[in-house]
Amino acid sequence: MVSEYPQRRHGCWKECGILCGILVVGLAVALAVVLVLSHKELEEKAIPHCASGDENIDISEQDNPRVFSDLTTAELRSVMSYLHQQNELHLAKATLAGMNTSFIYLVELNIPNKTVTLNHLDKKGEAPERRAKVVIFRRDLAVPCIQEYEVGPLPIPTFHSIMYKNGKGCVPFAYRPITFVEFGAVYENIFIGEVEKKGRQLLLESFDATFTNCGKKCLTFYPTTVSTSNFGKVTRNFWFSINQHAGYHLLHPLDFKIMVNLDSKDSSGYKLVRVWYNQRLFDSMDELVSAYNNNDVKKLKVTFPEAGDFSSLHQRGKSFPTKSLRSPIQVEPDGKRYTIKGQHVEYMGWAFEYRMSTTTGPMLFDVRYQGERIAYEISLQEIAVFYSGSNPAQRFADYVDSMARLGIASRALVPGTDCPEHSVFIPSRHLTEDSTEPVVYENAFCIFEQATGVPLRRHHSYMKHHGSFYGGMMDDVLIMRSIITVANYDYIFDFIFHQNGAVEVKAISTGYIVSSAFSPSENKYGFQIHDNIVGNVHHHLFNFKVDVDILGTSNRFETLDFKIESAPNDEFSTLKSAQTYEQVYFQSNVRTTEKTAAYKFNFDQPKYMLFNNDKFKTKHGVPRSYRITIGGMSKQTLSENRGHESSITWARYQMAVTKYKDVEKQSSSLFAAWDAHDPVVRFQDFLDDDESIVDEDLVAWITMGIHHIPHTEDLPITTTPGAHLQFFLLPYNYFTEDPSMGSKNAVYMELKQASDNSPPTVEIERYGYGGEPRCVQQNYNVHQKIKDDPASMFEL
Numbered sequence: 001m002v003s004e005y006p007q008r009r010h011g012c013w014k015e016c017g018i019l020c021g022i023l024v025v026g027l028a029v030a031l032a033v034v035l036v037l038s039h040k041e042l043e044e045k046a047i048p049h050c051a052s053g054d055e056n057i058d059i060s061e062q063d064n065p066r067v068f069s070d071l072t073t074a075e076l077r078s079v080m081s082y083l084h085q086q087n088e089l090h091l092a093k094a095t096l097a098g099m100n101t102s103f104i105y106l107v108e109l110n111i112p113n114k115t116v117t118l119n120h121l122d123k124k125g126e127a128p129e130r131r132a133k134v135v136i137f138r139r140d141l142a143v144p145c146i147q148e149y150e151v152g153p154l155p156i157p158t159f160h161s162i163m164y165k166n167g168k169g170c171v172p173f174a175y176r177p178i179t180f181v182e183f184g185a186v187y188e189n190i191f192i193g194e195v196e197k198k199g200r201q202l203l204l205e206s207f208d209a210t211f212t213n214c215g216k217k218c219l220t221f222y223p224t225t226v227s228t229s230n231f232g233k234v235t236r237n238f239w240f241s242i243n244q245h246a247g248y249h250l251l252h253p254l255d256f257k258i259m260v261n262l263d264s265k266d267s268s269g270y271k272l273v274r275v276w277y278n279q280r281l282f283d284s285m286d287e288l289v290s291a292y293n294n295n296d297v298k299k300l301k302v303t304f305p306e307a308g309d310f311s312s313l314h315q316r317g318k319s320f321p322t323k324s325l326r327s328p329i330q331v332e333p334d335g336k337r338y339t340i341k342g343q344h345v346e347y348m349g350w351a352f353e354y355r356m357s358t359t360t361g362p363m364l365f366d367v368r369y370q371g372e373r374i375a376y377e378i379s380l381q382e383i384a385v386f387y388s389g390s391n392p393a394q395r396f397a398d399y400v401d402s403m404a405r406l407g408i409a410s411r412a413l414v415p416g417t418d419c420p421e422h423s424v425f426i427p428s429r430h431l432t433e434d435s436t437e438p439v440v441y442e443n444a445f446c447i448f449e450q451a452t453g454v455p456l457r458r459h460h461s462y463m464k465h466h467g468s469f470y471g472g473m474m475d476d477v478l479i480m481r482s483i484i485t486v487a488n489y490d491y492i493f494d495f496i497f498h499q500n501g502a503v504e505v506k507a508i509s510t511g512y513i514v515s516s517a518f519s520p521s522e523n524k525y526g527f528q529i530h531d532n533i534v535g536n537v538h539h540h541l542f543n544f545k546v547d548v549d550i551l552g553t554s555n556r557f558e559t560l561d562f563k564i565e566s567a568p569n570d571e572f573s574t575l576k577s578a579q580t581y582e583q584v585y586f587q588s589n590v591r592t593t594e595k596t597a598a599y600k601f602n603f604d605q606p607k608y609m610l611f612n613n614d615k616f617k618t619k620h621g622v623p624r625s626y627r628i629t630i631g632g633m634s635k636q637t638l639s640e641n642r643g644h645e646s647s648i649t650w651a652r653y654q655m656a657v658t659k660y661k662d663v664e665k666q667s668s669s670l671f672a673a674w675d676a677h678d679p680v681v682r683f684q685d686f687l688d689d690d691e692s693i694v695d696e697d698l699v700a701w702i703t704m705g706i707h708h709i710p711h712t713e714d715l716p717i718t719t720t721p722g723a724h725l726q727f728f729l730l731p732y733n734y735f736t737e738d739p740s741m742g743s744k745n746a747v748y749m750e751l752k753q754a755s756d757n758s759p760p761t762v763e764i765e766r767y768g769y770g771g772e773p774r775c776v777q778q779n780y781n782v783h784q785k786i787k788d789d790p791a792s793m794f795e796l
Helices: 005-046 073-084 114-123 180-207 285-293 520-525 643-652 684-688 782-788
Strands: 103-110 130-138 145-154 159-162 219-226 237-244 253-261 271-277 280-282 338-341 344-347 350-357 361-369 372-387 398-400 424-432 439-461 469-486 489-497 503-511 515-517 526-530 533-536 538-548 556-568 580-591 607-617 623-630 655-659 698-708 724-732 747-752 761-765
Touching (some): 180 253, 219 253, 219 398, 271 285, 280 285, 344 469, 350 439, 350 469, 361 469, 361 489, 372 489, 372 503, 398 643, 520 533, 538 724, 556 623, 623 698, 643 698, 698 724
Parallel strands (some): 253 515
Antiparallel strands (some): 130 145, 219 237, 237 253, 338 344, 361 372, 424 439, 439 469, 469 489, 469 747, 489 503, 515 533, 526 533, 538 698, 556 607, 623 724, 655 698
């Protein structure tokens, strides 16, 4: 009999070996974990988090708001409560406001009188009363109209009075901005009650979709305001472009448009007055359906787009980078170098106040550098986009965007893509038609310091006989940003503060284009950029107000006009062709009246544009000035006083200069999308009285723009390179030298050699910023915050 012991012993050793192996592996893993954790701990100790600088930031509502601060939540509530107690206004609450009731459309700060405000800011006088501006739709009146009221004093109002617009105490009701209630009535009464009711089969066969009971194949619409100038009378009409509701609907246009008249006080009186279908105009849906059923019109057949089509923003195409490598980020190694208290900001010698107007968007006030006011106000006034096309909806698509209330269109800026993650994000508060309580829009502004990557100044004198030195400084700036989304387009507005005393204002456009369904008749208005769409030519225009106060309010506007002179050269040449030579010189030209200061750029007559106070000059007798340069000039090519042009007369000039008046606070109005027949605010009137502008309080009105003929690379959305428009306020003989020489951010290097026999050395001066600090930025986890609170990003 064979013994089993050796087999059992062999099995035992085998099991022991396996156990030992597992133990060794386990110990190795444990050791690796310990080493990793230890390394991570050491790394965290070696590289600390950057200083936050949060102690410098307080964006909370202030108990005692400053002069230019937006209305607080308490003030907005107080205004609302007060007005609803005024029985003669017959106000309905927003949630109950119907088509036949009067209601508050918006409430915002009414900027106080400048003279009183300056007395407070500069002479420690009493602060002006805080008052609200309130727009009310007065449907209760026998002839409905829009009235603007001033309500005050705040925080406890005791009075309200009508604010007259150029003598118009009651703005025609047809000029009103579109409301949610009105849109709802059009949808119910026209699109469902008439278009779909009479033409559902046509919609299904032509567009593979309907407005109701449509599942995942639905139609939507996009409005075009039609100015009163096209009718020669006060009337209210819309063209509605119909689109398939897929991807982004404006890239799925249909050759189907509806024109609606909204003159009736009652929504039941809204009328469909025109229908456009496949290049033909019909007077009613009945007429179109009859022609369609009788085969008297060429029928359209457009299939519904599939999910994830070309209009979506999901990543696709050739992927890059080849590895998932993160993009560069900036850090603030010593924390934030700016402070915010309420709506007051200070940075590197700069100080300013900011606010968000519900109507016109971002505004800056009391802009100072090194304690001296440079501008009393720098603010966006208006955005206009004028389109062209063969179909009527595009032909009349002249948008003046303040009707959309630009302030509430700036919200939910996304850290890491809209603004750097280290930005401070600031909310705005608004009270509008659809709410009984103030609404807070998170991330309406962001403010951040940015390393631009471009030197502010530098010189490298590397040759020995030139001095062997280097001096330079990076152009680190503070940026205050808002991004306004008006339906399809997104507009980025930056107010940028440089350390040499320069202010830069930038406007950049991105977002989706408005397209038309392709037809040969659209060819001269745009390229066919996809199977069924044409990108129509359009013109973006931006108007800004710059109330310059250079060393006070007694200013002059002066241009340095470039001239050409011929000078004799016969002393240096005997050739007849070289007997003279030409060179440039300049002449100073103080513009004396508003019309002489209305600037239309002419390449044959270049000039510098300067603002100064004649009482303050350099020791050499030169006026201390600030110069305005415009890097986004664009000519408005439409004829004056034709069509909608009368509503945007500010666009006639790249810059106009007027004498300050409290009654000329804005170049445009809420009503400019409609009112070209009789503009509520006509900017040309600011110039036509041709007042003296010598030694007066002056305002510059600056217009920038860009013509856009869309191309295939504008799909799915337009990108920002090439779309940067900007103007600058630049010190010009204002300081004795470049004020950035005082910045500790500079670097100076010099080659030193004690004797011919000693080795050369380089001395490097960092002005107290020696060493190379290392830190890691705080983890903001920005996208998780949006996941946790979807309402901060989207309307639910």
